[in-house]
Amino acid sequence: MIGRRKPIRRAFAAAAFALWLGILLAGAPSAALAHAELERSVPEPNTKYEQSPKEVELAFNEAIEAKVGSLEVLDDKSRRVTQSDPVPSADHRTLKLALPKLGEGVYTVSYAIVSADGHPVSGSYVFVVGNPPQGVDASAFDPHKALGHEGHGAATGLTTNQFIIYAVRSLYYAALLWTAGLMFWGLAAGNRGEALANIRKKWEPIALRTQLVAVLLYVFVHAREILKGYPSSDYGKLFLDTAVGKEWIALAALALLGFLLVRLHPALRALWAGAMLAVESWSGHAAVFSPKYATVLFDFLHLASGAVWAGGLTLLFMLWLKERKEAGRFAALFSKAALLSLMLLALSGVGMTLLFLPSLKYLFYTAWGTLLLVKTGLVVLVLGVGGTLHLRIRKGGLPTGALLRADAALMVLIVVVAALFTYVSPLPANEPVTYHQMGEKMHLSFRVTPNKAGVNELTVKVWLPDAVGAAKSAELRLFSLDRKELGPIEVPIKPFEDTELTDFEGYAKTAYKTEGPYVPFAGRWEAEIRVRDKDDNETVQKVDFRNY
Structure with a gap:
């Protein structure tokens, strides 16, 4: 025992x-069991600064692991603004990250650290520098807004009803590039034989007349389309009070001025051609994006390169039909200029695409991207034809009719595709988020308006059964589904008196909202909404949405 x-x-x-x-x-x-918590941050969350802050400083209530985790600042395209590493303080309670000079925009501070007791802590918040413009989407290309019109929307696809517009645009771009190219070659080719001089003398006036007709048709059909359904008195407002109307007047005036310059020095004619292309560059998609000087410059180089190719190919083809030997001599000059033009055409096109689109994935979101891919394929074919033509000329041979016809056909196709995709928005249209879910335990409504990167109004409405009572509180957090490593952005929603008639019998409604730059960059997002009743019972609802 x-x-x-x-x-x-x-x-x-x-x-x-x-x-x-x-x-x-x-x-x-x-x-002893607590995790590290953020006590102080500079810049402060959800605040606006007139000048760029010099650094980000995060102070925690206890020590953190200095060599584990991350602290980064993202711009409105979710790109890191600096590759520098954060520096911890001596007591390991503070992290500092030096910043370059930031331009106007919405910035996201994201941190993911490990506290001294081994627990991960993460979060994100936004701050604003200056007065950044609203995010760009398809609505930025809608000229109706300048006239105070609503309900038209920007073109994001192709329809058979727009056939006339696209036909006129094809004529306009073909005439613009053809005429400008002839003027450029008048300066570049100089006195290279009587046959070339006679061809230029014959075709330059024809090109000018074609361009004038094309410009007038271009302005007429687009003005008619914009003002469809509106009073004729708005025509004055369109041409005198909007940027696009003033640019159309400039195009028409320059097209008329060309007739006075056709007999003057080739340098003046080339300068006039450059002015025509510059006005077109300033009135296209390039004028909407930032930095504007870069997008407009790329667009001008793109048009000028196309003009040199189109004008030179026209002269070469006409010479080939009339005087083969002189065509061979001109072909040696044209082949070099054409290859250089095509290289500039490709490089400027890539530059514009990278500036227009947040990522190359957007090529698959719209008809614009599809047409650009088609155009890229055509340019590759042109490079093949042009390279073959160049090698043949280097070996002393004459350009063949088949090569010239293939080059001309590809040029026409590229001009037509360009006319189409310069009318279609590069970016998809954003639609406001309007989510509503009915349930026995809770009805929930969630809105984001206008649902763009930047400042939005976010609204949460909660209906709980009368037996439960009105909601005690609601919290809203946003998670980036494209950058899952980022911590959640806390959105400070506050109760407000909702006057909309959205009551449900047997349910008590509570409404919350806020306005601010809580969607700092475009992409896929998840809204996490946490609702507590008077007994602190919590219900969580998640809503996925995206913007462009």
């Missing part, structure tokens, strides 16, 4: 020790 008592005593002793240890741990100060 005595031998059996020893194991029993040991078991009781072990149980007593475990109980004593549990009481000791339970009675320990709560801070």
